[in-house]
Amino acid sequence: MKKVLIVDDDVAVVNLLCDLLKGDDLAITTASDGAQGWEKIQQEKFDLLISDVWMPHMNGIELLTKVRTLPDGPSIIVMSADDTPDVLLKAARQQAHQFVSKPFKALEMLDLIRDTLSMPAPHPIEVVSARPGWVELLVPCEIRSVDRIHSLMMKLKADLPEDVRESVSQAFRELLLNAIEWGGELDANRQVRISYLRARRMLLYRITDPGKGFNFSGLQHAAISNPPDDPIRHMNVREEKGLRPGGLGILMTMSLVDELLYNEAQNEVVFIKYLD
Secondary structure, three states: OEEEEEEOOOHHHHHHHHHHHOOOOEEEEEEOOHHHHHHHHHHOOOOEEEEOOOOOOOOHHHHHHHHOOOOOOOEEEEEEOOOOHHHHHHHHHOOOOEEEEOOOOHHHHHHHHHHHHHOOOOOOOEEEEEEOOEEEEEEEOOOHHHHHHHHHHHHOOOOOOHHHHHHHHHHHHHHHHHHHHHHOOOOOOOEEEEEEEEOOOEEEEEEEOOOOOOOHHHOOOOHHHOOOOOOOHHHHHHHHHOOOOOOOHHHHHHHHOOEEEEOOOOOEEEEEEEOO
């Protein structure tokens, strides 16, 4: 039986989570603050920790800092009404696997908890820089990283117009997926380096993968290589190679951002979105 620890001083939230999980054959323990939560973690091993941030006696970030010292700690979901960049990045630095903004949708939270419990804890993400205007991360090359990092990066841009958020979101996701799948070859022991810079008039992303790079002329499985008179040729190539449907990433990204630049080896890409 999987063990879940819920740490929150909001009784209504704790009761909601307990009600959501009561039919899932889980052993659920609760604590009203970080200090009480840490006591319980020292007494028994949990598979999942769900913690709020701002609580008396010991806040959630302080609790995560202690949990991080454990050799075999639980997976971690942080939930908070305070989803400012500072809090998001502190939670990421302390190895929170997911961050949920309060108030959350009950069924979405239930799905997230079930998904988290169904898989081993993901490889850690290393936070190199946590300034809101300059975020830099080292991300393991596993597919699970895509949703984790995509969710985090989108929360950092919550104040931007919806059309900008949407275009940047799609471009970032496609390029990150390419870097992890092709550059990192889905090897969780390898890392993709992500830099995000926010200036007054632009957003800049830089994604560096650990691969040897590629040549555009060799991308017959990508839509960008299709001749004008055969716009779906790459689909046949992908099917022949046994690849998943797709191949639209680079072509789509070019239509979503204002600048797209590759280094010489083409294992590093920069894209820019202007805010004027």
